[in-house]
Amino acid sequence: MQCSLHSASVHHIDLDVSLGDKGWRFTGFYGWPAVSERHLSWQLLTVLGEDFEGPWMCIGDFNEVLYAIEMKSGERTQWQMNNFRDAVDECGLRDVRFEVYEFTYDNGQIGEANRQCRLNRAMGNEAWFDLFPYAKLEHLTREWSDHAPIKLWLDRRETQRGRKKLIRFEQVWVGEDGCEEAIRRAWDRGGTDILGKLRQCGEELMAWKGVRIGKLMQDIQRKRR
Known part of the structure; x- marks a missing residue:
């Protein structure tokens, strides 16, 4: 480098x-x-x-x-x-x-x-x-x-089984804070191509999910330790 x-x-x-x-x-x-x-x-x-x-x-x-x-x-x-x-x-x-x-x-x-x-x-x-x-x-x-x-x-x-993890939208996300905003931001950033917009939405939602939805399990694991 x-x-x-x-x-x-x-x-x-x-x-x-x-x-x-x-x-x-x-x-x-x-x-x-x-x-x-x-x-x-x-x-x-x-x-x-x-x-x-x-x-x-x-x-x-x-x-x-x-x-x-x-x-x-x-x-x-x-x-x-x-x-x-x-x-x-x-x-x-x-x-x-x-x-x-x-x-x-x-x-x-x-x-x-x-x-x-x-x-x-x-x-x-x-x-x-x-x-x-x-x-x-x-x-x-x-x-x-x-x-x-x-x-x-x-x-x-990810190398496990050589397969890319699928992104599945969960209905429960709709009522969560920040979900709609993450989608709007991703759609604006995804360019003019519809596939690019969808790909950006998937990435933004996974990042948002890691912060919001995963918090409960991480708190539980941390308290156990």
Whole structure:
């Protein structure tokens, strides 16, 4: 792998990466932690993504959630999440599907004072997903930090029985928060081809399902441990 520095600041590092015959842009991102300065994060993100059409991966600690379901506790005002989503949409980015426990931040407190949410994530544009269609993000075990480290796998395809897992829409999803919004976002991003729109909807719904529907089982498993 070869890397060349494009730009850097306290809040980002922007690289050109090449691996074999594949090349893409890689941005490590750290969002402003103070809410009053959070708009600077989205200004930086949109500037980085301005007029860029090549493969792009952006990964890091964004210090914000995209949806309320990405929080186990605590509160976020709607405008905070909207501003983040607007910047992500403007850059043409979408989440890499993740594995293991969904929340990457834990303040370490107990009881009602405990706060958990998903602040760390990896997002790519469509050109990047064309290069790495089997990419996945792994949330590693949090030990000394209040943030869990994350590991990006460029090829995490399922090998069991050599078959691709089918995506089946469940009627129960219709009444769940965020389902309709995930479909609308996917439909807008899926291009003009109907198959592309359906494929995007499937990916978005599976990512949404991993956050919303899988939460109960993950909570049970965590409490058992």
